[in-house]
Amino acid sequence: MKSQRLIIEGGNALSGEIKVQGAKNSSLPIIAASLMCKGETVLKNCPCLTDTYASCRILTHLGCTCRFEGNTLTIKPDGINKTEIPDELMREMRSSIIYMGALLGRCGKCGLSFPGGCELGPRPIDMHLSAMKKMGAKVNDEYGTIECTAEHGLKGTKIILKYPSVGTTENIILAAVMAKGETIIMNAAREPEIMDLAAFLNKCGGKIKGAGNSTIVIEGVNELFGCTHYIMPDRIAAATYISAAASTNGEISIHGIDPALCDSFMCVFEQMGCNIYVYDGCIYVNAKKPLKSVGKIITLPHPGFPTDAQAIIMASLCKANGISIFEETIFENRYRHVDSLVKMGADIKVIGKAAIITGVKKIYGAKVSATDLRGGAAMAVAGLGAEGITEITDVEHIDRGYENIEKVLTSMGGKITRA
Known part of the structure; x- marks a missing residue:
């Protein structure tokens, strides 16, 4: 093609x-998390992206049913009958490794290959594997495949990350939310998307505290139940459209965004000479100056x-x-x-x-x-x-x-x- x-x-x-789309980096781990729940999960403001469709293909392969209508994704995971994800599905996106924690947490085993997606250089998964081992999983990662088993379930423990990796933090949260006992993640990633994942899991019955801080505490629960959740807005999409306004000396308003999500880059546009005003759920950008x-x-x-x-x-x-x-x-x-x-x-x-x-x-x-x-x-x-x-x-x-x-x-x- x-x-x-x-x-x-x-x-x-x-x-x-414009109204900004739902966050890609929030929706993908939440879609993976949905397979751990009993009953139906409804995700609103879910962006229609090829990575979202790839996630749905993974869930469908595992035995879930997915229905996309507009920006609402409905997932029914009760029919799960597989724990292995084939190579061609894993390689469609870089974040597919998060299915390790979700499948181990729900089924006690998983079979994966190494993830694909954008070629941005090595994204080592050693921290993911180390964390799963520390929680009691047996891991075999020979010949390009990853086989994980936790015959008697995962066990809570203290995990200190050598780097605040977003993907590793998400994988540990997914593995720990139904593990036995308490899991503590130290030097955890603090991205807003991790807070959204924790908020979703807590709605489903999870017990997660500290998301958004460098220490996250997860008390394992026996089961999770599907819920309705609104995916947070995409701060990187907002940055893209602000930059497009700057590039064209334009004037735009972006709705449906919490301006606080954009603090980490908003000051750069202001240094560039853009006039930016924020109010409830909106960012106004005037970039008419050189x-x-x-x-x-x-x-x-x-x-x-x-x-x-x-x-x-x-x-x-x-x-x-x-x-x-x-x-x-x-x-x-x-x-x-x-x-x-x-x-x-x-x-x-x-x-x-x-x-x-x-x-x-x-x-x-x-x-x-x-x-x-x-x-x-x-x-x-x-x-x-x-x-x-x-x-x-x-x-x-x-x-x-x-x-x-x-x-x-x-x-x-x-x-x-x-x-």
Whole structure:
């Protein structure tokens, strides 16, 4: 099947109002968590993404039934009859490893392969495996497959993470919520999406305290019951549309977002010269002034600057007056979008973990590819602010995390079509 393309005619200032989609990084672990529940789970504000559909294919393979209507996903997991996920399903997305904790927690065993998704460099799963072993699971990870068993169930314990990994924290929460006794996670990831996962599980009958802090305490329960839950808004999608407004010197309002979720990157847009006003569930952005450079930005675990926003904001900084520097500390291959930005006329030099952006007055449309999810979104942001036509190939990467990105941007005056 031929890959789709996005064709963007640049030079049109964005103007208008949008409602931000539900969070990809919240919905995926919650979908996995639903298989641990008895009865029906209803997820509202669930984004229609290829990663969401991939999650549903995994659940369906395991014996669950899934029904998507609009942005409401209904899951019935009572028919689970498998504990192994085939390689072709695991490789559709990077977050598929979270099914390890969910299946071990519900069934006491699982069979997986190594996850796929964007090629951002190694995402070692040693911390996941170490945590499962510490909770009493036997793990065999030879020949590209992972076999886990906990014949007598998982047992609560204290786990100190060497790094506040989001995926590992989520996997431990899923494994621990129905384990025997108390599990304590120290140096846990603090992302808002982890708070949403814990809130969902607590609605289902779980006993999780401290999510959003560096220490999380989970008291195991015997069973969980499905519930109705509203997926939190997507802060990275919000960052993308704010950056698109900045790139085009536009003026937009984003509704359905808690502005506090965006604190980790909002100050960067303000340094760029954007006027930003926040009020209940809304962010107003006026980016009509010429953009300014922002000095140095270091990607860090939450509440630091998110690595997922690095490429997206770099795209609008290409035309900011002065020199801006990114230091990428999370993923080693997260500058794959730079070559395409340079092809469009940007002045960017990568030295080790640092990317040095010297602002130029104009960038120009070109034929580029979406190298990964956020790199693809960066191409869209740059294309909107460029002169001429930009053609983005490999759009399937963008579709993993953005719901109808061309329709959202077109609704604000962008000229973008899918072909």
